[in-house]
Amino acid sequence: MLNILWRNIKWRFQNPLSIIVTILQPLIWLVMYSAVAGQAMKKTGIGNYTAFILPGIVVLVTFSACSSGGIINFIMKSNGSFYRILIAPVKRKDVVLGQMLEAILVSFIEVTILFVISLLFSVRVGSGFLGVLLIILLIFLTAFFMSGLAYFISLLLPNEVIYETIMNAIVLPIFFLSTALFPPESLSGGLAIAVNLNPFTHIINSLRRIILGGELLIADILPVIILFTVMCLGSFMLAMWKLKKETLQ
Template sequence: MKWRFENPISIILTIIQPLIWLLLYGAMAEQSMQNLSGGNYTAFILPGIMMLVTLACCSSGGYLNFIMKSKGSFYRMLIAPVSRSSIVLGQMLEAVLLSLVEMSILLVVSMFLSVRIGTGFTGVLLIIFLIFISAFFMSGLSYAISLCLPNEVIYETIMNLIVLSIFFTSTALFSMNNISGGLKIAIIINPFTHVINCIRSLILGSTIEWQYLLFVIGAFLLLCCGSFILAVRRLKKEMIQ
């Protein structure tokens, strides 16, 4: 976390693209997409932009492994008397913290664009928690992937492919109502679709759909455990090699 805040340019770079999407794309599509969000398309796409921020932050977290390897600190860390799970958890939480910081920036900016959280303070807390578990899962996955690849160029290419695939096969920018066939199946099986839907209902709705919300939270808690275990196992394999 100290490294991240000593290099604030990394925070700026990951927030620029989502802000452009929120400000420019939201404004341009406002008139043609009014029926989706009661006249405020910015509020409609905000959950998707939040998810884009989260995915980008977690991807940059995995990139840190290559920086540490080039400087030798990664290998010194491996021989340190520290548990492997602590090493992984520390780096994952760094990506989660960055995601929450940038999400806060988006929320503040969106308020100037007339976006309001329909479910109030409870909704805000639930949005934060949904972003937390989404970032935790993705950061663990990114960490594991970074340890499987030989260099940062291949890692960046693969992560861009993963992030864009997740983003565009979700309901980040559009409603699923008029979609059918294989594309609809792809959107439904994308776990981030359901997080986006939950956040969107918390922003646009006035009541909380607890049954659906708890189902999504439960599913992501399982995914978080899986990605964390995978990341720890990959780190232990680095020690063997």
């Protein structure tokens, strides 16, 4: 697992453009959108709109980093290394975990960059050290789920063009049908129901409560952690199942 992780990390840093591209759009959202929309959102009582949208941007950059991790499978297939790994004496779970952990590591690197930049906009974690630990846990669960899903989808599809199209079709609706950019109180009707059914809404709300210094209630955070733990196991099992099918072909 560590060998595969290190192999993918070397590829990533030999191709730093993959990191720049995946963090560029979220940075634009964080800096430019918060500056423009923040003026209008002051009427809703939101003081620091950059702090308000930071949780949603964190989730978006995690999506982007994990989605780009799936591209590695297509590169490995094109140069033949994917098939060499399949016949090597390596456990299938180590193959999957090694690649997933690389996407998770890149997610944390990019999230750290976001938090550092957000300091320039007076964003602070209001819940202290415990809040920081909870943020790390929630980001890890988000990245683990998305990296497993991206790995599974990348093995389903014939090329990276279709893969990127499918991932955008998944990621963008998830992002916009959440509370990433607007407070839940501004939503009503069927849209409010759709947003509440989106599991990432609850990740974003939890991160926002932690960053803004809201009261941390176990009854609010624990169900989100349990839900995403189950989702992580599900995406990992899907990735494992598809890789084993590749081995049998």
